[in-house]
Amino acid sequence: MEYVNPEGLRLDGRRPMEMRQLRAEIGVVSKADGSAVFEMGNTKVIAAVYGPREVQNRSQQSNDQALVRCEYSMANFSTGDRRRKPKGDRRSTEISLVIRQTMEACILTHLMPRSQIDIFVQVLQADGGTRSACINAATLALADAGIPMCDLVTSCSAGYLNGTPLLDLNYVEDSAGGPDVTVGILPKLDKVTLLQMDSKLQMDTFENVMQLAIEGCKAVASYIREILLENTKQLESRRGVK
Amino acid sequence: MRGLQLSLNKGQKLRLDRALERLESLSSKANSDASVTVADNISVDYEDAILKGHGTAEMDGRVVATLCGVVERVNKLVYVRTLRARYKPEVGDIIVGRVIEVAPKRWRLEINFSQDAVLMLSSMNLPDGIQRRRTAVDELNMRSIFEENDVICAEVRGFQHDGCLHLQARSQKYGKLKRGQLLTISPYLVKKRKQHFHYLDQYGIDLILGCNGFVWVGEHVEVKDDMVEDLSNKSEQQNVKSWNMMGDEEVEEIYTPPETRQNICRTANAIRVLSTLGFMITVEVVMEVVNLSISLDLDIHEMLGAEFYVIVAEKEAERRSMSTKRR
Numbered sequence: 001m002e003y004v005n006p007e008g009l010r011l012d013g014r015r016p017m018e019m020r021q022l023r024a025e026i027g028v029v030s031k032a033d034g035s036a037v038f039e040m041g042n043t044k045v046i047a048a049v050y051g052p053r054e055v056q057n058r059s060q061q062s063n064d065q066a067l068v069r070c071e072y073s074m075a076n077f078s079t080g081d082r083r084r085k086p087k088g089d090r091r092s093t094e095i096s097l098v099i100r101q102t103m104e105a106c107i108l109t110h111l112m113p114r115s116q117i118d119i120f121v122q123v124l125q126a127d128g129g130t131r132s133a134c135i136n137a138a139t140l141a142l143a144d145a146g147i148p149m150c151d152l153v154t155s156c157s158a159g160y161l162n163g164t165p166l167l168d169l170n171y172v173e174d175s176a177g178g179p180d181v182t183v184g185i186l187p188k189l190d191k192v193t194l195l196q197m198d199s200k201l202q203m204d205t206f207e208n209v210m211q212l213a214i215e216g217c218k219a220v221a222s223y224i225r226e227i228l229l230e231n232t233k234q235l236e237s238r239r240g241v242k
Numbered sequence: 243m244r245g246l247q248l249s250l251n252k253g254q255k256l257r258l259d260r261a262l263e264r265l266e267s268l269s270s271k272a273n274s275d276a277s278v279t280v281a282d283n284i285s286v287d288y289e290d291a292i293l294k295g296h297g298t299a300e301m302d303g304r305v306v307a308t309l310c311g312v313v314e315r316v317n318k319l320v321y322v323r324t325l326r327a328r329y330k331p332e333v334g335d336i337i338v339g340r341v342i343e344v345a346p347k348r349w350r351l352e353i354n355f356s357q358d359a360v361l362m363l364s365s366m367n368l369p370d371g372i373q374r375r376r377t378a379v380d381e382l383n384m385r386s387i388f389e390e391n392d393v394i395c396a397e398v399r400g401f402q403h404d405g406c407l408h409l410q411a412r413s414q415k416y417g418k419l420k421r422g423q424l425l426t427i428s429p430y431l432v433k434k435r436k437q438h439f440h441y442l443d444q445y446g447i448d449l450i451l452g453c454n455g456f457v458w459v460g461e462h463v464e465v466k467d468d469m470v471e472d473l474s475n476k477s478e479q480q481n482v483k484s485w486n487m488m489g490d491e492e493v494e495e496i497y498t499p500p501e502t503r504q505n506i507c508r509t510a511n512a513i514r515v516l517s518t519l520g521f522m523i524t525v526e527v528v529m530e531v532v533n534l535s536i537s538l539d540l541d542i543h544e545m546l547g548a549e550f551y552v553i554v555a556e557k558e559a560e561r562r563s564m565s566t567k568r569r
Contacts (some may be wrong), residue, residue, distance in 0.1 A: 033328060052328060052356035063405065066356075108299075108308060113405060115356035143280050146327025148308040150299065151281040188281040189301070228279040232310045235325040236277060237269035238262070238520035239431065240562055 003161040003173055011172055012041075019156070019168045019216055024136075024227045026144050034145025038137035041170060042127035047137035049145040052115035066112040070100035072134060074123040095131055098194065102155070102184050103138055105193045108148040117147060128174035129157045131182050135194070136220055143228050152224055153193055155184035156216030158209045160201060165209045167216050181206070183213040187221040248548040261555040268562050276314075278307040278322060286320055295321025296330075329354045329429040329454035331407055335398040336438040338424065338452035339409075341388050347381055349388055351396075351409065354429065354454045359407045361396055366411040393419045395450055395458065414465050415439060421498050422448070422460020423510045427517040429455035433524055440525045445505035445532075449525060457523070459510045461498050504542060508532055511545040515554050530557070 004010055014020070020041030029035035032048040039045075055061040072095045076082055103119060119141070121134045132155035139153050159169045161178045174180060179201045184194030201209065250258060278284060284305045286292050294300065297309040298320060307313070311324040331337075331353075339351035339359060350358045363376050363384060388394060395416050396409040411417055432451050440449040441462055450458040512531035516523050531554055535545050544550065 034326070054352075054356075054358045112356050143310050144326065146309055146311075146324040148297065149280050150301075150308060152279075188306070225279055225282075228310050229277060232277045232279060232312070232325060234266070235430075235520055236312055237266040239325070239522050240265070240269065240558075 001176065003166070003176060004164050010166065012170060016164045016166050017212060017215075019219060020170070022220065022223050024140055024224065026140060026227065026231050032141075032145075034141040034143070034147070036137050036140035036144060037124075038133050038140060040129055040133050040136075040168065042125055043123070043129055043133045043170075044125035045121060045123050045130065045133040045137045047119065047121045047134070047141040049117065049119050049138070049141040049147070051117035051145070052112040052147065053118075055114065055116045060116075061114055064113055065109040066107070066114075067116040068100055068104045068107060068109065068119070069116060070096050070103065070119040070121070070138075072096040072099060072121050072123075074126060074130075078123045078126045095134065098131065098196070099134055099138055102135055102153055102194045103142065106139075106149045106151055106153045106186060107142065108150060111148050117142075126171065128169050128171040129182075131155065131196075132157050132168075132184075132220075135184055136224065140224060140227070143224075144231070151186040151188045152221055153184050153186060154217045154220040154224060155182060155194060156213050156220055157182040158213035158216065160205060160209050165205070165212045167212050179206075179209070181209050181213055183210060183217060185214055185217045187218050248551060250548045250552070254548055254552045258552045258555055261552070261559045264559040265555075265562065268559070268566060276312050277310075278313055279310045280308060282307045284313055284320060284322075291318060293319045295319050297322030297324060325430045326428055327430070328356055331355055331359075331398045331454070332434075333398055333400045335434070335453040336395065336450070337398060337409070337454040338393060338395050338419070338450055338456035338458050339454070340424070340456075341390055341392045341394060344384055344388070344390060347376070349384070349394075351394060353407075354426070354456065355407060357407065359398075359409050361394070361409040361411065365399060365408065366396075366416070367413065369417075371414075388418060393424050393458065395419055395452070419450070419458050419460055421496075422458055422506055425457040425459065425510055425513050425517075427455050427457060427513065427523065428520075429453065431455070431517055431520070431523045432457075433522055435524070442505075442509070442525075442529065445509070446502050447505050447509060449509065449528065451523065451525070457513055459506050459513070461502050461506065507542045508535060508545070511535075511542060515545060515551060519551065519555055519558075521554075521558055527558075530561075 004016060023039040025037045027035060028037050029048045032050055034049040037046050052066055055067055060067055072092050119138050121138055123130050135153055135155040142149060157169055157180060159166045159173060159178055159180045161173060161176055166173060169180060179197060179199045182196045185192050284307055286305050294305060297307055297311060298305055299308050307322045309322050309324050311322040314321055314323050337353050339353040341349050342352050343350040347363045349361045351361055353359045396411040399408040399410040402408050432453055432455060434453060438451050442449060446462050448460050448462045509532055512528050513523060516531060
């Protein structure tokens, strides 16, 4: 199948190095400490953060750092064919673990001893790149909850089809079976916290694809930063001085 | 906007936006770009020695923020004041909390902090007001003082060496709160002041603005300082039972008049409106909103309607612009 046509356009009309439309909203769950909706094109993810709060299971409590938990699930209606079991399968467990490890890397857990932070992410609409969207949504929700972090984690995926590196794969491109690289970075520290790849790639092309994904992450980071700053300013101005 | 699910019509939406814009323009004049997000650089003069406070970290020799908030500078100290975060206790804060567990010699309280607070049996005055060692009998009768799910007002005593947060309630004004409503708001909306207990005498209600974002609106209770009375007329004290003797039939029979109940609801709704709009909550502002609702002749439930939100936002914008002009 042809994923990039001779004019250099992809199936959904994007250029190979073009990202999908980003949209983010903070404070969508009123009872949560922090929450956000993040959209990358047709992929839509909601994240809610509870905590830092008292540890529910006392045996897991540690006296020098916070416990981070994460639960990923897909809504039954998120994909074209309705799925029966939205959580508890291998894929969700794996993604939960990935998100937890990525977020743990940036949260300053030593500042909140004897507490736990729960991150719940749910995919409302799946159109490829759910992993990245989940991480971006979780970052926003954590920042909204006022949890100290050393940097924002942002994530983006990239692939390689028809001999062209493609940024931010959608569902059709994702299910083509080609290589799919998901990268999560700390943009300010310039560190990689997540790197996953399906299938195989040559060393030199891999570098190109990964570089492309990193560029995508940076674009997401600047967008997230904008949203957060606007939100902070708004809250501060509403609160008023004295 | 967070938690504001209103069906505003076109005109109301326009007015609300205009009022909020006005607020924004007012504050941007007052403080220049001090807002930061996670991993933003904080500009400091590296020639001077600085102290890094909460919400800051050092990265490659530069000071960066680890939170979203507003940069505050006090002499050498540079810190980030958070908005919308959980409560951070400070010694002496007055807080409102809910009992979640009765444990040996202590109660555990939920106070919107990262861990539960502990109120020791020995760090509170007994209802009979007598100072003595706490015996095993007292320990067995702890449920007669506070039970699970009771709402309590107390003061932050400090962190013990094991890292637990301890509270104390060594006065008659602290203790169980009854016949009222508990509201949960964001702690950044409560300003720390000298006075957190307010008696609104024209409505006969008590308002406690807990520093942890828990706000109590309840029927007014007369606080008796038994410590003083104890010495003078002990015999009389035995007859007249103090208000916070729990589990007494006499106390249970006290009836809250409907007017007071309505006043409680009105005040609570005023706080709900203000916190949804994200305005700072002080007793003066709350009273202003309550009086506004009365002068507009609104029913209590109408206060949560879209129109009242818009009016409150407009009034607030007006009030703030007046106060800046005066300065």
